[in-house]
Amino acid sequence: MTFAENTAETAIDNFIDNFIAAVKFNTDGLVTTVAQEASSGEVLMLAWQNAAALRLTLQKREMVYFSRSRQKLWHKGETSGHIQQLHSIAMDCDGDALLAKVTQVGGIACHTGRKSCFYREFSDNDTTSDGIVSNAPVLKDPQHIYGA
Amino acid sequence: MTFAENTAETAIDNFIDNFIAAVKFNTDGLVTTVAQEASSGEVLMLAWQNAAALRLTLQKREMVYFSRSRQKLWHKGETSGHIQQLHSIAMDCDGDALLAKVTQVGGIACHTGRKSCFYREFSDNDTTSDGIVSNAPVLKDPQHIYGA
Numbered sequence: 474m475t476f477a478e479n480t481a482e483t484a485i486d487n488f489i490d491n492f493i494a495a496v497k498f499n500t501d502g503l504v505t506t507v508a509q510e511a512s513s514g515e516v517l518m519l520a521w522q523n524a525a526a527l528r529l530t531l532q533k534r535e536m537v538y539f540s541r542s543r544q545k546l547w548h549k550g551e552t553s554g555h556i557q558q559l560h561s562i563a564m565d566c567d568g569d570a571l572l573a574k575v576t577q578v579g580g581i582a583c584h585t586g587r588k589s590c591f592y593r594e595f596s597d598n599d600t601t602s603d604g605i606v607s608n609a610p611v612l613k614d615p616q617h618i619y620g621a
Numbered sequence: 622m623t624f625a626e627n628t629a630e631t632a633i634d635n636f637i638d639n640f641i642a643a644v645k646f647n648t649d650g651l652v653t654t655v656a657q658e659a660s661s662g663e664v665l666m667l668a669w670q671n672a673a674a675l676r677l678t679l680q681k682r683e684m685v686y687f688s689r690s691r692q693k694l695w696h697k698g699e700t701s702g703h704i705q706q707l708h709s710i711a712m713d714c715d716g717d718a719l720l721a722k723v724t725q726v727g728g729i730a731c732h733t734g735r736k737s738c739f740y741r742e743f744s745d746n747d748t749t750s751d752g753i754v755s756n757a758p759v760l761k762d763p764q765h766i767y768g769a
Contacts, residue, residue, distance in 0.1 A: 488752035514662025563742035570667040594711035604636035
């Protein structure tokens, strides 16, 4: 690494440090992050990040979450190949939520094979639905996404 | 209320009951809810709902949240007039997050007078910014929204 590269790297690290310092993580050290498709505006998913996940996201420019069920860092797409390339990320007015605009590689964010995780929609006009209808198709069989 | 109206009301209540029963509220009885402008796709805010807030939202077709700081139901817009009319609401694959598509009356969701709460954007190319830049203008002075 040259001196110039090193200096640039340090400056970016400072920006990242400052941004992370302004985020209000909860008592578990986590913040909610919404991933939105940059091109269409479709909301793809909501997950959680700790400071380490947010730092990696800003460094790699790919979404890294913290899996609460597995209690570890989760580089989205590490198994499926469906990574999320970061375009921009912003915190909200009180700093306890983040909105990331991304390109969803493969066009599938949900482990069910749908584009978005938010497909279980309230409906009061389908008497067969029990109040919930699927508003989006399965694009790819999950067994083919993750290997059977 | 006629018999037919009463029956219809009961049916809707059943749909609402079923939808709420499928939501996985956290140990505090809350779920995260993202409000997105139906027309533009812009993400406006993220807040929390308990079962009562979600029920009122589905009944009124206006967003009702649960304020964690005030520990009470919060009918969005009750002070400012900036209510959010509900178009649709969906839960995600694991039922622990909701996405509501809304019309934002007044065009301002944020208490700072901005359209969206997500205006504090990460930037690594503005050396004066300290890593955070505002990506949206204040549309109305908060003192005029809430009364001085």
